[in-house]
Amino acid sequence: MSTVPSAARRLRISRLRGSNNEGVLVVAIAVLATVVGLVSPSFWSVATLLNVGTNSLENAVFAMAVLIVMVSGGIDVSFMAIGIFAGYSVIVLGNATGIAADSAWLGFMIAIAIGLALGLLNAFAIAVLRLPTLIATLGTQTIIRGVMLAFIGRKVIPDYPPGLESLSTTYLFTDYAAIATRLNVMIVPSIVICIVVSLMLRYTLVGRGIFAIGGDAESARRAGFPVTRLRVLIYLMAGALAATAGMMHVTQVRLANPYELVGGELDVIAAVVLGGASIFGGKGSVSGTVLGVVLIALINYSLILLGVPGAWQRAAVGALLLIGVSAQALSAAGRHRRGTIVQAEEAAA
Amino acid sequence: MTDPSAVIQRLLPERSLLRLAAFAIVVLVVFSLMSKPFFTVINFQSMGFQVAEVGLLSLAVMLTMLTGGIDLSIVSIASVAALVTAQLFAATGAAETTAMTPVLTAVFILVGMLAGTLTGLVNGLLITRLRVTPILATLGTMQLINGLMVAWTNGRAIYGMPDVFLAIGTGTVLLAPIAIVVLMAAALLTAAFMNRTGTGLRLKLVGANPTAARYSGLDNGRVLMLTYLASAFLASLAGIIIASRAASASADYGTSYVLVAIVICMLAGVNPNGGYATVTGVVIAAFTLQMVASGLNQIGWNTFHYQIVQGVLLIAVIGLNTFSEQGLLSGLLGRLRRRRPVGTRPAKAEPGP
Numbered sequence: 026m027s028t029v030p031s032a033a034r035r036l037r038i039s040r041l042r043g044s045n046n047e048g049v050l051v052v053a054i055a056v057l058a059t060v061v062g063l064v065s066p067s068f069w070s071v072a073t074l075l076n077v078g079t080n081s082l083e084n085a086v087f088a089m090a091v092l093i094v095m096v097s098g099g100i101d102v103s104f105m106a107i108g109i110f111a112g113y114s115v116i117v118l119g120n121a122t123g124i125a126a127d128s129a130w131l132g133f134m135i136a137i138a139i140g141l142a143l144g145l146l147n148a149f150a151i152a153v154l155r156l157p158t159l160i161a162t163l164g165t166q167t168i169i170r171g172v173m174l175a176f177i178g179r180k181v182i183p184d185y186p187p188g189l190e191s192l193s194t195t196y197l198f199t200d201y202a203a204i205a206t207r208l209n210v211m212i213v214p215s216i217v218i219c220i221v222v223s224l225m226l227r228y229t230l231v232g233r234g235i236f237a238i239g240g241d242a243e244s245a246r247r248a249g250f251p252v253t254r255l256r257v258l259i260y261l262m263a264g265a266l267a268a269t270a271g272m273m274h275v276t277q278v279r280l281a282n283p284y285e286l287v288g289g290e291l292d293v294i295a296a297v298v299l300g301g302a303s304i305f306g307g308k309g310s311v312s313g314t315v316l317g318v319v320l321i322a323l324i325n326y327s328l329i330l331l332g333v334p335g336a337w338q339r340a341a342v343g344a345l346l347l348i349g350v351s352a353q354a355l356s357a358a359g360r361h362r363r364g365t366i367v368q369a370e371e372a373a374a
Numbered sequence: 375m376t377d378p379s380a381v382i383q384r385l386l387p388e389r390s391l392l393r394l395a396a397f398a399i400v401v402l403v404v405f406s407l408m409s410k411p412f413f414t415v416i417n418f419q420s421m422g423f424q425v426a427e428v429g430l431l432s433l434a435v436m437l438t439m440l441t442g443g444i445d446l447s448i449v450s451i452a453s454v455a456a457l458v459t460a461q462l463f464a465a466t467g468a469a470e471t472t473a474m475t476p477v478l479t480a481v482f483i484l485v486g487m488l489a490g491t492l493t494g495l496v497n498g499l500l501i502t503r504l505r506v507t508p509i510l511a512t513l514g515t516m517q518l519i520n521g522l523m524v525a526w527t528n529g530r531a532i533y534g535m536p537d538v539f540l541a542i543g544t545g546t547v548l549l550a551p552i553a554i555v556v557l558m559a560a561a562l563l564t565a566a567f568m569n570r571t572g573t574g575l576r577l578k579l580v581g582a583n584p585t586a587a588r589y590s591g592l593d594n595g596r597v598l599m600l601t602y603l604a605s606a607f608l609a610s611l612a613g614i615i616i617a618s619r620a621a622s623a624s625a626d627y628g629t630s631y632v633l634v635a636i637v638i639c640m641l642a643g644v645n646p647n648g649g650y651a652t653v654t655g656v657v658i659a660a661f662t663l664q665m666v667a668s669g670l671n672q673i674g675w676n677t678f679h680y681q682i683v684q685g686v687l688l689i690a691v692i693g694l695n696t697f698s699e700q701g702l703l704s705g706l707l708g709r710l711r712r713r714r715p716v717g718t719r720p721a722k723a724e725p726g727p
Binding site (some may be wrong): 154155156158161164166167170176288291294295327338340341342346350351355 | 513
C-alpha cells in the first residue's frame with residue numbers, strides 16, 4: 026500500500042472485490058477463459074460448460090463440507106475418504122443384498138447415514154477428545170480408508186444396482202456435437218445443496234454459531250453458543266455432505282473404484298481457500314467457494330484442452346493454492362499494518 | 375521459577391516418554407510371543423532398513439512442530455533429492471563401477487541433497503516473507519513439487535545406480551544396517567542442535583510463544599527459515615536412503631510417509647502447537663511403529679489393517695495425552711486455561727500459528 030487511495034475509491038474497489046475475493050475470482054475466470062479461448066477456439070463451446078459443470082457438481086458438494094469445517098476454524102482432510110467409503114459401500118450393499126437396488130433415493134439416504142456415522146467419528150475425536158483437527162482427520166482418514174479396503178472390498182465394480190444405473194444416465198443436457206459430453210441431472214441437487222448451505226451459514230443460529238466458533242471459540246462460549254454441540258453438528262454435516270458428494274462421484278463415473286478420491290483432497294481444499302475462506306476460521310462464503318471450484322475445474326479442463334500432460338495439473342493446482350494463500354496473507358499483513366488485526370505475525374510464526 | 379504449573383509442565387513430557395517406552399516394550403513382548411521369527415537378528419535388521427527413512431522424515435516433521443508449524447512437503451522434498459541424484463547417475467551413465475565411482479557418488483548425493491534442501495527454501499520464504507500459514511504453504515509446495523517431479527520424469531521410476539550407492543540402503547556394518555547408522559547420526563546431531571545450541575533454544579522459544587520471542591528480540595523469520603531448511607535437509611537425506619533401498623527413484627515413492635511421520639511425532643509426545651519435542655521420543659516411536667508394522671505383517675495382517683491401526687493409535691495417543699494432562703492439572707485448571715487454552719480452542723491452535 027504505497028499509494029493510499031481515497032476512502033471512497035477504496036470502498037468501491039473493495040466492494041467490487043467482494044468480502045471473500047469473489048470479484049478477483051470472477052476476473053481470474055474471465056481472463057483464463059479469454060486466454061484459453063484465444064489459444065484454442067474449441068474452448069468456446071457448450072462442451073466446455075458441460076465438462077466444467079460435470080466436474081464441479083461433486084466437488085462443489087465436497088467443498089461445502091470443507092467450507093463448513095474451515096469457517097469453524099478447523100481443517101478436514103477425511104472428507105474424500107468418507108465420500109468414497111459411502112459411495113462404494115452403497116454399491117457393494119446394493120449388489121450384494123438388493124437393499125436400495127431399485128431406488129437411487131434410498132441409495133443416497135444410506136450413503137448419508139454412513140456419512141453421518143463417519144462424521145460422528147470425527148466429531149468424537151475433535152469435539153470430545155479435543156484433538157487438533159488436521160491430525161484428527163488425518164487419523165480418521167486412514168482408519169476409514171483402511172476399514173473400507175480391509176473389510177468392504179478392494180475390487181473395482183462396473184455393475185451398478187438398477188436405481189443408480191438409471192440415475193447415472195439421466196442427463197439434464199446432452200451436447201450431441203461432442204462425444205460423451207453431457208451434464209448429469211445431479212447438478213440440480215448440487216446447486217440446491219450449495220444454496221441451502223449458504224442460507225444456513227448466513228441466516229440460522231447454527232450458521233452464526235459456526236462463524237462465532239471460528240472467530241474465537243472462547244468468545245462464542247461466553248456469548249452462549251453451545252460450542253461442543255455445534256462442533257459435533259459441524260462434523261456431522263460435513264460427513265453427510267461428503268457422503269453425498271462421494272455418492273454423486275460414484276454414480277457419475279459408473280465404475281466404483283475404492284482407490285479413488287483419497288489423495289485428491291487438495292483440489293477441493295485449494296478451491297475453498299481460493300474462495301476466500303480463512304484457515305483460522307470465521308471467514309468464508311459459499312459464493313466464493315463455488316467460484317473457486319469452478320476456477321479449478323476450468324484450469325484442469327483447459328490444461329487437457331491445450332494438451333498439457335496430466336502431471337502438470339497437480340503442479341498447477343499447487344501453484345494456484347500458493348498464489349491464493351500468499352495473496353491472502355499479504356492482504357492480511359496490509360490490514361495488519363493499518364492496525365486492524367494483530368494476527369498476521371502469529372499466523373506466520 | 376517456582377510456578378508449580380511450570381514444574382508440572384516440565385515433568386509431563388518425561389511421563390509421556392516413559393509411557394512410550396512402556397508401550398514399546400509391550401509391543402516387543404507381545405509380538406515376540408505371537409510370532410516366532412519376530413525376535414531374531416534378521417527381523418531386527420530388516421526393520422532397521424525400513425525404519426531409517428521414516429525416522430529421518432519424522433525428525434524433519436518434529437523440528438517444524440517444535441516451532442508450532444508443520445511440514446507436509448517432506449516426501450515431495452525427499453523425492454527431489456532422490457530424483458536429482460538418480461538423474462545424475464542416469465545422465466552420466468555412472469552405474470558401472472569404476473575407480474571414480476565413489477567420488478561421483480558422493481558428489482551426486484551432495485548435489486541431490488542440496489537440491490532438496492533448497493526446495494525447503496521455498497517453504498521458508500512462503501512462511502517467513504509472505505507469512506503464509508505453514509500448513510497451507512507446505513500443502514501447496516507438496517502438491518507443486520510432486521507435480522513438477524512427476525512431469526519431469528513422466529511418472530516413471532529412474533534406475534541405474536552403482537553398488538556403492540545401493541549399499542547405503544542395503545549394506546550393514548557389524549550387523550547394523552548402514553541406514554540405521556545414518557539415522558542415529560542424524561538423530562544425535564538434531565538432538566545436539568536442539569538442546570546444546572542457542573539456535574535450538576530459539577527454535578523452542580519461537581514455538582512456545584512467537585510473540586514473546588519477538589519481544590525478546592529474536593528474529594522469528596530467520597529462526598523459521600532455518601527450521602524449514604533443516605527439515606528439508608533431513609527429508610533429503612531420507613530421500614537418498616529411499617532411492618538407495620529401492621534401487622530406483624520415483625516421484626511416487628513414500629507418499630504414505632507423511633501420515634506415518636506425523637503419527638510418530640504424536641506418539642513421541644511432540645506438541646503440534648510448538649514448544650516441546652524430543653528426539654529420543656521420536657526415535658523410540660519410529661522403532662515402535664516399525665515393530666507394529668512388522669509384527670502385524672508376520673501374524674498375517676495386511677497393509678490396510680496396519681493403516682487402521684495407525685489411525686487408531688494416532689487418535690488414541692493424543693486423546694490419552696490430552697486426558698491425562700487434564701486430570702493431572704485439574705487443580706490448576708483455572709490458571710492453565712487462561713495461559714494455555716488446550717481444550718478451549720483446539721481448532722484455533724491447530725494450524726500451528
